[in-house]
Amino acid sequence: MERRLVVGTRGSKLALWQANHVAEAVRGRCPDTEVILKHIVTTGDRVLDVPLAKIGGKGLFTKELENQLLSGEIDLAVHSLKDMPTELPAGLVLGAITERLDAGDALISPRYKTIDQLPAGARVGTSSLRRRAQLLHYRPDLDITELRGNLDTRLAKLVSAELDAILLAVAGLRRLGWDGKITQVLPREICLPAVGQGALAVETRADATRLLAALAFLHHEDTAAAVTAERAYLNELEGGCQVPIGVYGRIEAGQLLLDAVILSADGKDSLRDRAAGDPDQAESLGRSLARRMYAAGGREILAGLFAACEREEG
Numbered sequence: 388m389e390r391r392l393v394v395g396t397r398g399s400k401l402a403l404w405q406a407n408h409v410a411e412a413v414r415g416r417c418p419d420t421e422v423i424l425k426h427i428v429t430t431g432d433r434v435l436d437v438p439l440a441k442i443g444g445k446g447l448f449t450k451e452l453e454n455q456l457l458s459g460e461i462d463l464a465v466h467s468l469k470d471m472p473t474e475l476p477a478g479l480v481l482g483a484i485t486e487r488l489d490a491g492d493a494l495i496s497p498r499y500k501t502i503d504q505l506p507a508g509a510r511v512g513t514s515s516l517r518r519r520a521q522l523l524h525y526r527p528d529l530d531i532t533e534l535r536g537n538l539d540t541r542l543a544k545l546v547s548a549e550l551d552a553i554l555l556a557v558a559g560l561r562r563l564g565w566d567g568k569i570t571q572v573l574p575r576e577i578c579l580p581a582v583g584q585g586a587l588a589v590e591t592r593a594d595a596t597r598l599l600a601a602l603a604f605l606h607h608e609d610t611a612a613a614v615t616a617e618r619a620y621l622n623e624l625e626g627g628c629q630v631p632i633g634v635y636g637r638i639e640a641g642q643l644l645l646d647a648v649i650l651s652a653d654g655k656d657s658l659r660d661r662a663a664g665d666p667d668q669a670e671s672l673g674r675s676l677a678r679r680m681y682a683a684g685g686r687e688i689l690a691g692l693f694a695a696c697e698r699e700e701g
Contacts, residue, residue, distance in 0.1 A: 390420060
């Protein structure tokens, strides 16, 4: 391990928790290594008044960190894996994927205990097309409103924006010790998570062989197999803009199970399926499920989404 290690991170409370979590693990494993954090502002952090889907492009929360990796200004970057594009820039690799926490989505509401208890017309905040589409598929009578910002900001807006509920990732809340704010963990039957949700990714340069070897202790094989299938599934289907796709992989009884859903933006059209296979064949399992769903009706749903995306960009 190098004598000095610079870890790149976004500056939000959750991002800092995640980067410190990795940094402390490295310090414990390599006590002679000086580990320091460098705060980096990303496009997704700067642009807060525009829905994520309309900003365009990929890597809204990763590109600036990756640029500093490639230039050698930092040695590794810690990301929420769900923020990472499925294709990395040339010269960069995922050095480790940490053990996943709960991959699900949480409902937070001051008045209602479950998604079913929300009254017709209830205002629910989220910045995620995936959450919006799945929620509207289950409850088309809800009023889904845009909600951007870090966890603190979004939690504050639950009151200041007079929302009835908001949706956030369970893992982020639990990492910050905010379990008590969770009203309901949405059942997977209602809302499948984002690709990689709940796992952390440690990204570094492909030629940093000593560092890659040193990071191996952080890597969790079962999580890596599950998210490899998820990322392969999304990579097979994505077309350059954000699409409402949910996918969830996990290892059960030695098998890799993969559930996935493709939806229209308004949630009216929904296609859901499942695959099971050998964890060692995670990528092919994800791609084959994507191709099967594409042929079974996903093509038409995605065509409408991509057309709308092109109209907005034009």
